[in-house]
Amino acid sequence: MGLCQVFFSHRKGGAVKRTVKVLFVLALVLILPQIGRAGDPQAHQDRPIPMGVSVSTTPSLPFIFAGTAGMRVRSLFNPDVKFILSNNHILGAVGPTLCPNTAPVGTGVVQPGTLDIGFDPGNDPFYLVGLKAFHVPINFAPGASNLVDAAIALTDPALADRAILDILGPGLNAPPTPEFASALPGLEVIKSGRTTGVTTGTVLSTNTTVRVNYGPGCGTARFVGQIVVTPGVFSAGGDSGSAVLARDTLRPVGLLFAGSPTTVLLNHILFVYLLLGVFVD
Amino acid sequence: MHVEGNTKMRNGRLVFTIVVSVSLFVSALAYPQQRERAAVELQQVVKLQEIQARHENLVLAVPGVVGIGIGLTEEGKGLAFIVYVEKLTAALKVQLPEHIEGVPVRLFESGIIKAY
Numbered sequence: 001m002g003l004c005q006v007f008f009s010h011r012k013g014g015a016v017k018r019t020v021k022v023l024f025v026l027a028l029v030l031i032l033p034q035i036g037r038a039g040d041p042q043a044h045q046d047r048p049i050p051m052g053v054s055v056s057t058t059p060s061l062p063f064i065f066a067g068t069a070g071m072r073v074r075s076l077f078n079p080d081v082k083f084i085l086s087n088n089h090i091l092g093a094v095g096p097t098l099c100p101n102t103a104p105v106g107t108g109v110v111q112p113g114t115l116d117i118g119f120d121p122g123n124d125p126f127y128l129v130g131l132k133a134f135h136v137p138i139n140f141a142p143g144a145s146n147l148v149d150a151a152i153a154l155t156d157p158a159l160a161d162r163a164i165l166d167i168l169g170p171g172l173n174a175p176p177t178p179e180f181a182s183a184l185p186g187l188e189v190i191k192s193g194r195t196t197g198v199t200t201g202t203v204l205s206t207n208t209t210v211r212v213n214y215g216p217g218c219g220t221a222r223f224v225g226q227i228v229v230t231p232g233v234f235s236a237g238g239d240s241g242s243a244v245l246a247r248d249t250l251r252p253v254g255l256l257f258a259g260s261p262t263t264v265l266l267n268h269i270l271f272v273y274l275l276l277g278v279f280v281d
Numbered sequence: 282m283h284v285e286g287n288t289k290m291r292n293g294r295l296v297f298t299i300v301v302s303v304s305l306f307v308s309a310l311a312y313p314q315q316r317e318r319a320a321v322e323l324q325q326v327v328k329l330q331e332i333q334a335r336h337e338n339l340v341l342a343v344p345g346v347v348g349i350g351i352g353l354t355e356e357g358k359g360l361a362f363i364v365y366v367e368k369l370t371a372a373l374k375v376q377l378p379e380h381i382e383g384v385p386v387r388l389f390e391s392g393i394i395k396a397y
Contacts, residue, residue, distance in 0.1 A: 067397075087396075089396050149396070182323065184322060184323065184326065185351065185352040185353045186357070203352075204350075204352050204363060204389070205351055206326065206351050206352070207326070207329075207333060208348050208349065208350025208351075208363075208365075209333075209337050209341065209348055209349055209350070210347060210348030210349075210350070210365065210394060211341075211347055211348065211394065212394050212395070212396055213393055213394065213395045213396065214396045215395075215396070226348075226350070228350055228352075228363070228365070235397060236397065237395075237397045238397065239397050240396065240397040256397065257396060257397065258394050258395060258397055259394065259395070259397050260347075260393060260394045260395065261391075261392045262389070262391050262392060263391045263392075263394065264397075265394060
């Protein structure tokens with residue numbers, strides 16, 4: 001009996017140890033290759049998709065285009081209702097003009113964008129991640145004071161995740177911190193976008209009044225209360241809709257929507273929240 | 282031997298306590314100053330917003346000007362109005378003021394700003 005017990009307990013302990021060892025090795029094998037391997041924001045992502053990746057509306061024909069899914073947000077009135085936050089000129093734009101304010105409610109949102117798919121798939125469930133719900137209209141009248149270029153698409157936690165692609169380093173996705181950061185000049189910021197990936201920059205000015213060109217077919221709109229970030233390489237076309245966060249706290253600062261060779265423009269995240277009736281999820 | 286060891290340990294503990302209390306004291310001194318400095322800056326930004334509202338239409342009416350906002354001076358000390366221009370030309374430098382109500386004006390060549 002005694003010997004048996006010793007024998008069995010010894011066996012048992014060995015088995016537990018061995019299981020732990022096997023699990024540990026398995027975890028290493030599964031996790032290690034992920035760390036250090038940057039995600040591709042232009043590729044088709046497994047569902048739920050991370051934020052910071054390519055999206056567009058459909059139909060976009062005769063063009064194909066792409067912007068960035070910035071953040072997952074929730075309704076202020078019903079926290080169970082989730083949206084993908086991006087720009088009006090991405091989620092609020094459809095063919096044939098691709099101008100902001102043109103997409104009707106229920107327009108399909110695909111990941112990746114039609115530019116990165118190479119064609120317009122229509123409402124194919126393989127690509128569909130949301131349905132355009134609401135945009136803040138952009139007023140193109142000469143003296144108008146626009147605050148945001150923002151729109152939201154209804155989504156589901158099974159289709160879109162809170163985490164932002166590679167924001168903590170290659171292979172390390174993380175959600176933003178709920179509190180917002182006040183964008184004072186000199187603040188260091190970070191974003192993850194479809195074209196330039198994860199980049200950092202510095203706030204150059206706040207309360208900026210500026211004219212933004214939406215292309216020959218759409219016009220020029222005047223924006224007030226904007227944040228300007230440098231350097232220009234912080235972002236490029238296709239990064240539109242990226243959530244820009246404070247670098248050390250990952251608190252949302254703004255919604256990227258425009259830029260020039262030396263500057264990048266953000267809407268103040270508070271205006272975005274208030275005008276859309278949402279909050280970071 | 283034992284006595285020596287004890288005094289060494291006691292000294293070590295004393296040094297440790299002094300280091301911790303001094304660093305706590307210093308950080309306690311620095312903390313309110315940091316907070317105050319940030320608050321003053323925010324107040325200044327609000328003050329500059331009012332000045333900007335009074336003058337921004339005049340500045341934006343100058344051909345070649347793209348935008349105006351509140352940022353830091355080139356040296357990074359104190360606040361300034363940053364005027365964004367399509368191309369930084371000598372003619373524009375003459376046309377735009379160096380100060381607005383005593384606040385320095387910094388010109389920044391942005392080019393045309395397009396929706397991304």
